Amino acid sequence: MFIVIVNPVSGNGKGVKIVSPLEKELKRKQVPYEIRWTQYPGHASKLAEEASRRPEVKAVVAVGGDGTVHEVANGLAGTDIPLGYVPAGSGNDFARAHGIPRHPLKALERILKGEPFTVDTAACGERVLVNTAGIGFDGEVAKWVNQSRWKKWLGKFAYVLGVIRVLRRFTPRKVWLTVDGQEHVMDGVWLIAIANIPYYGGGMKICPEASNQDGILDICLVHNISRPLLLALFPRVFQGTHVRHPAAKMMKGKEIRIQSDHPMVIHVDGEIVGETPCKVTLRPQSLRVL
Ligand SMILES: Nc1ncnc2c1ncn2[C@@H]1O[C@H](COP(=O)(O)OP(=O)(O)OP(=O)(O)O)[C@@H](O)[C@H]1O
Numbered sequence: 001m002f003i004v005i006v007n008p009v010s011g012n013g014k015g016v017k018i019v020s021p022l023e024k025e026l027k028r029k030q031v032p033y034e035i036r037w038t039q040y041p042g043h044a045s046k047l048a049e050e051a052s053r054r055p056e057v058k059a060v061v062a063v064g065g066d067g068t069v070h071e072v073a074n075g076l077a078g079t080d081i082p083l084g085y086v087p088a089g090s091g092n093d094f095a096r097a098h099g100i101p102r103h104p105l106k107a108l109e110r111i112l113k114g115e116p117f118t119v120d121t122a123a124c125g126e127r128v129l130v131n132t133a134g135i136g137f138d139g140e141v142a143k144w145v146n147q148s149r150w151k152k153w154l155g156k157f158a159y160v161l162g163v164i165r166v167l168r169r170f171t172p173r174k175v176w177l178t179v180d181g182q183e184h185v186m187d188g189v190w191l192i193a194i195a196n197i198p199y200y201g202g203g204m205k206i207c208p209e210a211s212n213q214d215g216i217l218d219i220c221l222v223h224n225i226s227r228p229l230l231l232a233l234f235p236r237v238f239q240g241t242h243v244r245h246p247a248a249k250m251m252k253g254k255e256i257r258i259q260s261d262h263p264m265v266i267h268v269d270g271e272i273v274g275e276t277p278c279k280v281t282l283r284p285q286s287l288r289v290l
Pocket residue numbers: 007008009010011012038039040041042043064065066067068069071088089090091092093270271
């Protein structure tokens with residue numbers, strides 16, 4: 001039995017549109033399935049957790065964007081039930097990182113092949129991080145994008161608009177960053193990204209070396225840079241060449257603690273989860289993916 005969890009608001013309604021061809025294909029292939037529609041933010045986690053307790057369930061398939069993957073993975077991490085993904089969002093960074101086809105039927109074909117592999121996740125408070133967490137400037141951008149009506153019209157380009165908007169008013173902070181027990185005290189910190197995959201915000205390659213199969217988290221901290229220089233540096237994140245700039249400090253670690261002189265907004269996989277202080281801990285090989 002496949003449980004298909006669909007977020008009807010993802011991708012400006014794309015999630016809804018692709019359900020009918022998916023159902024047609026599942027019926028044609030005589031694959032037993034159930035469709036579950038999410039009714040509110042957070043519902044997908046609950047549905048996935050319930051599904052994971054049913055012995056007849058072989059996999060849970062998320063249909064939506066990275067927010068839906070995040071929620072379904074939160075319900076499945078630590079269990080043996082694999083996560084399948086049919087992309088229907090605007091960013092689709094999880095799909096990009098795993099080479100999951102954009103075409104729904106091709107993505108389904110891959111799921112039905114049934115070749116699961118295991119990936120790392122990380123714990124951030126109560127949440128399981130699958131893709132990337134962003135603290136500070138990134139958190140503010142994610143907050144702006146999630147609340148903005150522009151996402152509906154601009155898709156992933158809403159993140160670019162968000163960067164420009166937030167840049168004008170963001171104040172860099174003093175940060176105490178502890179990576180595997182080693183403390184770094186940094187002034188003028190704009191952002192700290194903690195990555196399990198290279199991308200966030202719809203293809204921005206914030207930590208080009210990040211991999212969810214290497215047993216370590218990648219960190220990109222940007223500090224001591226003026227507003228105009230940060231704006232000039234920004235386009236380089238799409239190629240991942242920002243890492244060569246002296247304002248970008250790249251690190252790796254398994255346990256990361258962050259404190260700041262002022263609360264900084266945190267997003268986990270694009271969802272706002274709170275403010276600093278926070279702790280992110282690697283959970284190696286904790287999620288099965290199809
Ligand atoms: N029925 C619902 N009504 C309102 N919001 C929902 C519902 N179901 C899920 N959500 C919320 O919708 C939000 C957006 O979902 P998701 O990230 O999957 O799509 P997206 O924003 O289009 O894609 P992406 O994150 O890849 O850009 C998530 O925060 C999720 O919690």
